[in-house]
Amino acid sequence: MRHSKNILSRIIFFIIMYTAYYKLFHIFNRTDNAAFYLMFLIMGLAYYLVGYLDFSNGKLEKNDIVYSVLINTVLGSINYFFTKSKKEFTVFLILIIIANLIKYILAALNNSKMNVLLAGENDLIDKIKQSIINSDRHVYTGQCCCEGVDRLKEIVSEKKIDMIIITEKAILKNHQNLLLDLKLKGKKIQTYWQFNEEVEGKIDVTKIDERWLLYSLGFNILHNTLQRRVKRLFDIVMAIIISIPALPIMLLTAVLLKIAGLLDKKEAGPLLFTQIRVGLGNEPFKMFKFRSMITKENWAEVGFDPHKESWTTEGDPRVTKIGHFMRKTRLDELPQLLNVIRGEMSFVGPRPESVPYVEELERELPFYNLRHAVQPGVTGWAQVMYPYGATTEDSLRKLEFDLYYIKHQNFVMDVGIFFKTVKTVLSVKGR
Structure with a gap:
């Protein structure tokens, strides 16, 4: 799923941030009281609400830096108001650097883009082409019509294709061995329906039937x-x-x-x-x-x-x-x-x-x-x-x-x- 990397990145972000938060405060013998944990929860929620925890765009934005400075400065000021500790205020400033460093690294790791080739020539092409163009993770490289499928290996090599999206069931049926060979060589093969779920987070109900619903994985609820x-x-x-x-x-x-x-x-x-x-x-x-x-x-x-x-x-x-x-x-x-x-x-x-x-x-x-x-x-x-x-x-x-x-x-x-x-x-x- 397209969201799994983002969720994993958020988990890693919070683990590292909490470790830093805990270790830095305990240098100054801070007590683990309710306020200690509440402050971290507020910080995490604030980062989420301003969109800081979106790693999908692959980079650290200027707004991210501004938000991290504002959030930590405000929380540090609130903490100082109650504790009068300049050292603890400094901890919040150090956390700004740590947060942005983590965001920079995790965003960069999420920045791997895939060159995508469309195989087919039906009404789904325009739909999926626009989805690829709007995606942060994919690059549209072209379309291969049904007549050109036999040249697929050559096209994949020439254009350095990472992913092939099939929009016609006939291609899947008539070229299984070719597609399997490409998959075994590390190329990602997906149907329009799979890509639509992964990238758009939706299912095109106009292109499915009872058979799809009957045999599709999921629906565990x-x-x-x-x-x-x-x-x-x-x-x-x-x-x-x-x-x-x-x-x-x-x-x-x-x-x-x-x-x-x-x-x-x-x-x-x-x-x-x-x-x-x-x-x-x-x-x-x-x-x-x-x-x-x-x-x-x-x-x-x-x-x-x-x-x-x-x-x-x-x-x-x-x-x-x-x-x-x-x-x-x-x-x-x-x-x-x-x-x-x-x-x-x-x-x-x-x-x-x-x-x-x-x-x-x-x-x-x-x-x-x-x-x-x-x-x-x-x-x-x-x-x-x-x-x-x-x-x-x-x-x-x-x-x-x-x-x-x-x-x-x-x-x-x-x-x-x-x-x-x-x-x-x-x-x-x-x-």
């Missing part, structure tokens, strides 16, 4: 009881942890909603918006959100049919003033903690849709019902990989990411998605 229990345990633990700071925030949000309703009658209405959504096994459940729109009785005033479901659009007039802020910060989603605790939702999974949308999208999109093979989520792979969408085409794109998630779901992936969502919330990118 569907039958692995232990995996499902670990996921449920993660949900319960995180729900308890998040509920502690969330409860006062939810109370304040409720008060602000009531005040907004008193100041403007158009914004008046119930605190919570509840809607029947489709969950695991196509079972309907009631999902909770803070109400961020005017009530349906007032939809007609802003040009919307109150009897018809419709996606939220940019600048949607139905969204209230305080609702706009809640959507940007995702505060409207906080009541879904109750759905998670009740076991109707997970923290991570495909976002649940309302019954009318599901019925429509199941008619329009292939394999849409597969989303309901797992629990729906407060956030998901599609949400962190694709912007907000309000069309059937957007739903298709998100389905591709959802299917990838169902195939590859694991605990580490869930944790990564959770923190990517935290980063999105703090950057105020909701709608």
Whole structure:
């Protein structure tokens, strides 16, 4: 997978950073109290949230240096405020150098690019060509049509090809020995479908069938009881942890909603918006959100049919003033903690849709019902990989990411998605 190197690099980064942090502080006989460990956790989270731990671009950016200086200086200043120790402040400055040195080395190790040749001449070529061009790890070198496959060895040698991507099944069938020979000589052979998963993190649902789904590896979440229990345990633990700071925030949000309703009658209405959504096994459940729109009785005033479901659009007039802020910060989603605790939702999974949308999208999109093979989520792979969408085409794109998630779901992936969502919330990118 394309993310495995990045994850491994992050693990190595944290091991080295913690070792340096621990050793440097113990030179000055620092006590291993809660504040000692909390400071390191805050440092690690800060590095993640600013994007410092992305090693895929293969280099140490100027912004990385700036961020490391800011993070360590701020944390060092906070530490100095409580300890009055100049020596410990110096430790944070030394950690700037160590962090950037580690980032430089790990990024360089991730910078190996592969020369890629496409073999085929169908409609997939343009799709995959653009993916290669956008990739940090691959270099597009050209295309070999079906008639030229017999010259593949010569082309591979001339252009120093590292990887061949097959877009037509006929090539796989008719040239197996040739492709196997190239593979044994160290060349990476992949199909369009494999490359799409590895680089784009999605599965092209328009190019698969029931046979592919039946024999494809992965999808362990569907039958692995232990995996499902670990996921449920993660949900319960995180729900308890998040509920502690969330409860006062939810109370304040409720008060602000009531005040907004008193100041403007158009914004008046119930605190919570509840809607029947489709969950695991196509079972309907009631999902909770803070109400961020005017009530349906007032939809007609802003040009919307109150009897018809419709996606939220940019600048949607139905969204209230305080609702706009809640959507940007995702505060409207906080009541879904109750759905998670009740076991109707997970923290991570495909976002649940309302019954009318599901019925429509199941008619329009292939394999849409597969989303309901797992629990729906407060956030998901599609949400962190694709912007907000309000069309059937957007739903298709998100389905591709959802299917990838169902195939590859694991605990580490869930944790990564959770923190990517935290980063999105703090950057105020909701709608």
